[in-house]
Amino acid sequence: MRVLKELFEKNKKWADKVKAKNPDFFTNLSKQQNPEYLWIGCSDSRVPANEIVDMLPGEIFVHRNIANLVVHTDLNCLSVIQYAVEVLKVKHIIVCGHYGCGGIKAAMDNKDHGLIDNWLRNISDIHRYYREHIDSLKDDNEKINLLCELNVIEQVANVCHTTIVQNAWRSGQKLAVHGWIYSIEDGILKDLNVCTTNLDEISQTHRIK
Ligand code: CO
DSSP: OOSOHHHHHHHHHHHHHHHHHOTTHHHHHHHOOOOSEEEEEEOOTTOOHHHHTTOOTTSEEEEEETTOOOOTTOHHHHHHHHIIIIISOOSEEEEEEETTOHHHHHHHSOOOOTTHHHHHHHHHHHHHHTHHHHHTOOOHHHHHHHHHHHHHHHHHHHHHHSHHHHHHHHTTOOOEEEEEEEETTTTEEEEOSOOBOSGGGSOGGGOOO
């Protein structure tokens, strides 16, 4: 119980496998990281960023939380975005949700889940904005999956509304913000076509002049 031997054995095997393919891999990586992508995804164990897009360590900078939320006062997420944009100069920020998300389900079931309900309130707000559209669907899973998509679209807007992203655009930095959704059932990603690349594409109410 005190030492997870199996995980250390797996780690050794994995490191050996990577080194067998590229003996300098870890030495080169230890000198710098230069990822082109920031991934903001759900903490769900079935949605691991690197594996889904088949990328090696060093290729993708990652922030994950329950239901892939970007909350304007979340210093953790904002610090990740700031570091990724200002220091690493990533070219793309990807907000990736997934169908059947437990966070979205919990936000919709009106039960008491304890402290986490305060986090899930952010999703309930989105539910309220789109209540008519969501309630027009009959099937519960369809409702959940629609809110999973709408949540990604809202979080893309939240990323774009940060002072960090707006200031990057104002200074001419090339940066695209994408909204994707992943299906756990078949392992396939879908682009929600909300890619945003400049200040003119965001709402006037949130735009810095
Ligand atoms: Co989830």
